[in-house]
Amino acid sequence: MDKITSALSDLGSLSARLTFKEEAVTTAQVNVESAHSRIMNANMAEEQMNVSKYMILQQTALAxxxxxxxxxxxxxxLFR
Structure with a gap:
């Protein structure tokens, strides 16, 4: 009986650790996805600024x- 109780205790402990690890991995995944989104948004904003800059330069050159x-x-x- 003590062996069964000990085994159940070990399984419960292992289950708790696995649950904790799963939550940590899920949190890390969410953080990576969030960081990727911010990077893509920053790149998009930078590209939009570059397009605006080059349009202004082109308009200035045409003028x-x-x-x-x-x-x-x-x-x-003057000669007429």
Missing amino acids: MLAQANQAPQNLLS
């Missing part, structure tokens, strides 16, 4: 090109 193309016309109008 400068338009002004440069207008300069000869302005010079010709």
